[in-house]
Every structure is written in C-alpha cells, then in structure tokens.
Amino acid sequence: MERAEQGSPIEPDPYFGPPTDRGEATLPGRFVTIAELPELNVATGLVLQPLLGSGLMVSFARYEAGAEAPLHAHEEEQVFVVVDGEFDVTLDDETRRLRVGDAAVIPSWVPHRVTASDDGPATQIDVFCPPREGLLRLLEG
C-alpha cells in the first residue's frame, strides 16, 4: 500500500474502483440541513440534534459555555469530534482539554464526561454505532 507521499494519488485506484460485489440500494440517499433536525435539550445549556441513519447515528451537539454532559456510560460505541470551541473530556480516569483537530474514541461502557470551556460556546459531533438507544427514545417520545 502506498501512503500519501509527494501529493501523488494511489495508483491504480483501489478505493473508488468498481466494486466486484455490487449490491442493490434499498433506501434512497438523503440531503440533510442540520438546522432543521429536531432539537433535544438533554441538560442545562446542552442541545443535541441527532441525525438517524439505519445502523448509525450522528448527533450534532451545541454546548453553552461551561455546560456539562455528566459522567455516564452506554453500550453503544461513540466517537467524539470537536467542531468549535474547547472541551474538557474525561475518559475513564483521564481528563484532557480537546480543541478543533482533536477527537476521542469511546468504546462500549467506557465512562465519560464532557464539559464545555467557560470561555464560550462549543460544538462537537458524536457518532454512535449502533444508534444510541437513549436518543432514539427521546426522538420517539
């Protein structure tokens, strides 16, 4: 495998080439405007906008300055990506300050806590696979 070097793409192209095992789509593609997604105010100063696929969920999270997602754990695997602002993120017993360019992988049942910096609002994206049951319940409620 060739890694990215000197700006030259991998040749021959193994990534976008025609799949040998091509299947049939059963669901249509969907364009999404995030601002139009439902808003769930799950804690003081913390609003989530979950986008639900079939086997995964992407949740767009806006925190006011200092807002907190308290220590919790869940079965669904999660990836946390900072989009704007700064967060103190605790995974197990370790806390780090995360900024744009930082992310965290949160495996099943790993306890985690997130606090937005006091300096201002902050936004992040959570990915859950499978979709987080607690959010599905709120969306259906």
Next chain:
Amino acid sequence: MERAEQGSPIEPDPYFGPPTDRGEATLPGRFVTIAELPELNVATGLVLQPLLGSGLMVSFARYEAGAEAPLHAHEEEQVFVVVDGEFDVTLDDETRRLRVGDAAVIPSWVPHRVTASDDGPATQIDVFCPPREGLLRLLEG
C-alpha cells in the same frame, strides 16, 4: 417526551441517568489528534485520515479546490458532513451544493459522487458503519 423549549432541560434527566443495564468496558477510551492519523491520498487532491473504532470508522477528508471522489457505491452505510468549504454532492440522480450546516445520509449501495468547489479547499467528515472495507485495506496495506 419534552422537546427543547424555552431553554429548559428535560426533567427528570432520561439521557445521562444511570443505565439500568450496565456493562463492563473491555477496551480503553482513546484521545486522538487528527493530524497524527495516517494519510491516504486516494485521488488527486483528496487525502483521507481514517479513525478506526470497533464497529465504526470516522474519516476526515481534505479536498483541494475542484478535487473529486468519482461516482462509486459500497455496502457500508455512510453519513457525509461538511466541515469547511463547499461541495457538489450527487446522490443517485440528484446533485446539490452542500455547505457548512449540510450533511447527507448515504445508505448501502447508493451511488454517490463528491466534487469540491473550484473556489478553494474544502473539508468534510465521513462516518462509515461498519468500517469501510476499502479503507481498512488501504490502512493495512
């Protein structure tokens, strides 16, 4: 279920409350610096940095102006989120200009194409569940 209204959080808190069915973590949490992830130059002007979890993958994609992910399809479900710049995204037969605040859900085997605007570089995040096999092969190669 209460939706977000007048800034008041949902009470009692059904989202961060202690799970009744609590499990045991078998993998540690991981803090990730995106700049340190491997870089895959999968097409001219298009570099991917995949972050691999257990059942999901988040791929950070940087496009130079006008760079293209040609029409392709794959079994893995995908969510596409714009982080910076503008893209023309084709799903099936429909093409739309996507900007920050826009996303797309790409179910299994839906043909899609992505072209970054000619106006400048653009970045987006792809989520795959399960991890996209074509990217796993490149990471292992």
